[in-house]
Amino acid sequence: AAIEKGNYRHFMQKEIFEQPVVVAQTLRSYLRRVEQTVALPQIDFDLASINRVTIVACGTSFYAGMVAKYWFEQFARLPVDIDVASEFRYRDPVLEPGGLALFISQSGETADTLAALRHCKAAGQTIAVVVNVPTSSMAREADLLLPTHAGPEIGVASTKAFTCQLAVLAALAAHLAVKRGRLSREEEAEIVEQLVETPACLNAALAHDEEIAGMAHLIAPARDVLYLGRGPDYPLALEGALKLKEISYIHAEGYASGEMKHGPIALIDEAVPVIVLAPSGPLFEKTVSNMQEVRARGGKVVLISDAEGIAEAGEGCLATIEMPKVHPLIAPLVYAVPVQLLAYHVAVAKDTDVDQPRNLAKSVTVE
Ligand code: G6P
Numbered sequence: 001a002a003i004e005k006g007n008y009r010h011f012m013q014k015e016i017f018e019q020p021v022v023v024a025q026t027l028r029s030y031l032r033r034v035e036q037t038v039a040l041p042q043i044d045f046d047l048a049s050i051n052r053v054t055i056v057a058c059g060t061s062f063y064a065g066m067v068a069k070y071w072f073e074q075f076a077r078l079p080v081d082i083d084v085a086s087e088f089r090y091r092d093p094v095l096e097p098g099g100l101a102l103f104i105s106q107s108g109e110t111a112d113t114l115a116a117l118r119h120c121k122a123a124g125q126t127i128a129v130v131v132n133v134p135t136s137s138m139a140r141e142a143d144l145l146l147p148t149h150a151g152p153e154i155g156v157a158s159t160k161a162f163t164c165q166l167a168v169l170a171a172l173a174a175h176l177a178v179k180r181g182r183l184s185r186e187e188e189a190e191i192v193e194q195l196v197e198t199p200a201c202l203n204a205a206l207a208h209d210e211e212i213a214g215m216a217h218l219i220a221p222a223r224d225v226l227y228l229g230r231g232p233d234y235p236l237a238l239e240g241a242l243k244l245k246e247i248s249y250i251h252a253e254g255y256a257s258g259e260m261k262h263g264p265i266a267l268i269d270e271a272v273p274v275i276v277l278a279p280s281g282p283l284f285e286k287t288v289s290n291m292q293e294v295r296a297r298g299g300k301v302v303l304i305s306d307a308e309g310i311a312e313a314g315e316g317c318l319a320t321i322e323m324p325k326v327h328p329l330i331a332p333l334v335y336a337v338p339v340q341l342l343a344y345h346v347a348v349a350k351d352t353d354v355d356q357p358r359n360l361a362k363s364v365t366v367e
Pocket of ligand 1: 158
């Protein structure tokens with residue numbers, strides 16, 4: 001059956017709103033809710049023997065991989081190498097025995113990622129793929145297929161595929177951690193519980209849609225927008241900037257909050273909105289002090305945080321967007337929603353072709 005937009009104005013908007021359902025759908029096949037354990041599809045090798053992970057992807061899928069790097073290191077204590085596919089292939093990476101090469105792709109057909117997969121396979125790596133199209137080339141060539149169940153994604157700018165990738169990667173990180181003896185039964189159960197909560201948290205984030213639509217006029221006239229984040233929210237800043245570039249054609253950059261003082265701070269003035277992604281928690285204070293550096297230079301800040309963070313640092317901001325208070329593991333999934341909505345509404349305000357942005361393709365099959 002043809003896929004319809006229903007009551008939505010664009011596929012991208014529909015896909016943003018589908019996230020609670022498709023993330024739940026995806027998680028269902030990775031979590032055993034009664035046992036409170038993470039479960040991967042049947043595999044015929046021992047994940048405990050993996051000594052290194054190499055993550056390769058492009059675009060939004062690459063940013064999902066960047067988030068996963070934090071998780072694999074933190075929870076599973078596994079060393080992780082990550083690169084965009086077009087660079088990875090040509091830099092002669094060191095691929096030692098016992099390595100897991102992990103490819104992330106919505107389509108499963110992106111030419112650079114597929115070429116990198118074949119390169120790793122020839123080099124004797126175990127191949128794992130997180131793909132949304134189960135009949136794709138990458139799915140067929142993998143040793144370990146980890147599907148996302150986002151359903152067909154029509155909008156060129158990826159949204160629901162991204163959060164579903166994060167859901168699978170969180171489950172994989174937890175599973176690797178268990179296999180490596182890094183998570184107790186209680187800790188695993190806690191992670192499962194947090195993941196089960198994710199769809200409700202995504203709904204809470206989506207409830208800010210109208211409010212974010214009302215902010216679009218603050219961003220639409222800008223020539224440049226900066227996104228800042230720290231830790232796993234740094235890749236989210238990159239993703240936020242990518243979404244805005246892709247569909248609103250506004251130049252945007254994502255930066256690690258702490259790195260801003262080494263360059264981009266020179267750009268700050270009243271005309272450059274700065275979107276700060278800062279859930280309360282151990283990284284909050286440092287990110288906020290970077291945010292104050294922006295404010296001290298006349299920068300206009302949109303702070304995305306939870307009630308606690310906004311109470312502490314929201315005063316004097318151009319706008320704030322309040323997310324539910326969530327476990328650090330699921331924060332990247334939840335914080336994806338406001339950056340998607342912001343990009344979407346700015347693009348609508350600028351009347352661009354949201355689902356078919358100029359010069360971009362849904363699946364890039366040339367290297
Ligand atoms: C294109 C799309 C992006 C996507 C990227 C990687 O550039 O426009 O939305 O993130 O390809 O695609 P993949 O299918 O490999 O995830």
